[in-house]
Amino acid sequence: MRHVPFFRWVVTLGFVLVACAVGLYAAGPDLPETRQIDLTVLDEKADGSCRVSWPDPYRKRVREASYQCDPDRSDLLKAPQYSEDHRYGWETGFMLTEGPERGNLEDLATEQDPSTSDTLLLFGLPLVALGLLGGNIRALPRIFGVQARLVHRATALSEAARSAAEDYERAVAAAREAGRRHALPRGPDSGPGSPLITALWVLRKAGPQAERAAALGRALTVRLQGPLDDAAPAAGLRSMLQAGPAARLTAARAVAELRPIVEGAERNGVPERLAQASVDLLRGQDADRAALEAATDFAGDPVAYRQLLARLTPSAVPPKKQGASRWRLRWRRSS
Known part of the structure; x- marks a missing residue:
């Protein structure tokens, strides 16, 4: 019975799914450019919900907006330890630098529904890992x-x-x-x-x-x-x-x-x-x-x-003995 490459097909399927995910990412819309800026935390709650301000270079003014700060960052960056005089805190964020919404903050806390490419990647990577691990384990007896x-x-x-x-x-x-x-x-x-x-x-x-x-x-x-x-x-x-x-x-x-x-x-x-x-x-x-x-x-x-x-x-039989054998054979038949 010939060896059936089961894990090889698992790896192949995983790579196909990953390739499809990469293709969808490449064909999808480009994300707008951003740059990291400092945010002044005006007010912050225990779960990280805060209100921040930042200078908007495109509108030429200081803006305020709700933001999801990192609640696990150091207490020294939170109010009032960061600024006892103004009771402000400090955080970093990303500001959009192109498109109609440039100057706005990129809300990293907003949860988006997983796209098709994310789903393909989610299934493809475990299949690749399973195929590589299972194939190597299965190959050990054959290698030995x-x-x-x-x-x-x-x-x-x-x-x-x-x-x-x-x-x-x-x-x-x-x-x-x-x-x-x-x-x-x-x-x-x-x-x-x-x-x-x-x-x-x-x-x-x-x-x-x-x-x-x-x-x-x-x-x-x-x-x-x-x-x-x-x-x-x-x-x-x-x-x-x-x-x-x-x-x-x-x-x-x-x-x-x-x-x-x-x-x-x-x-x-x-x-x-x-x-x-x-x-x-x-x-x-x-x-x-x-x-x-x-x-x-x-x-x-x-x-x-x-x-x-x-x-x-090879030794040959002498002709005389052959003739004698034929004579004996004829004598036996005649008798």
């Missing part, structure tokens, strides 16, 4: 399940095992193909250029350890293939986040299965042995040099080459 380093080590081990097995099979196939087309010289002096001697020389120089490495590579390839496929989501953060619960559980089990295989192989030097076998089996790529060295080695021990060719060549 990432085992990229182990999966990469297992992948490298599998590739080295497959390469060693394929290189050995390729060298054996080349020797068998050359054996069907050519024959070994009877004497030790063959002269360079014999494809059969060169193919056998590659296997001879690689030695029996190459054959053992190839067998180990085939076994490791089969053993690692299934767990590597199941552990694919654990190879990276993105794949683990996109995987569903069942895939994450399977990946965790596969990683647990891969760990002892990889650690055991590295502890016993298996990757190095596989890599060395591949290098030894690729000696024949330099054809001219390989042919010269193979001819020299064959001249020193031709018997070893014949024994190696006999071991690689």
Whole structure:
């Protein structure tokens, strides 16, 4: 089952609502410019209701009006502590500086009904916060399940095992193909250029350890293939986040299965042995040099080459035994 990005959609919805609110704010009417001025508090009640005066530079006179002062401001700013002689208090306010109402005070205490943009913003911001918080909490188990380093080590081990097995099979196939087309010289002096001697020389120089490495590579390839496929989501953060619960559980089990295989192989030097076998089996790529060295080695021990060719060549049933078998079969039928 694939992971359903629920909180991602919550965040998306929240951002859409916030964007709509910002768009409505931008398209709405511009608020008039204001500037902060000092107000003289003539009279003040305990709830902050007061009467203030201020100089109006546009009407060129001092004006008075009701205002909502801050009741929690310091007592030193209230009457009569602020001015014992005139028993005035002090407050600040904002005066409109443009429009037909310039010179008037901006009444910050006036409660306006929330607009559509305010409502969208009120719902959008909590959705964004909920989506971010819930998504991160939900992602924690998937983040902790990432085992990229182990999966990469297992992948490298599998590739080295497959390469060693394929290189050995390729060298054996080349020797068998050359054996069907050519024959070994009877004497030790063959002269360079014999494809059969060169193919056998590659296997001879690689030695029996190459054959053992190839067998180990085939076994490791089969053993690692299934767990590597199941552990694919654990190879990276993105794949683990996109995987569903069942895939994450399977990946965790596969990683647990891969760990002892990889650690055991590295502890016993298996990757190095596989890599060395591949290098030894690729000696024949330099054809001219390989042919010269193979001819020299064959001249020193031709018997070893014949024994190696006999071991690689499938044994055939002699014609005489085949004829005897057919004669026995006819005798049985006639009897």
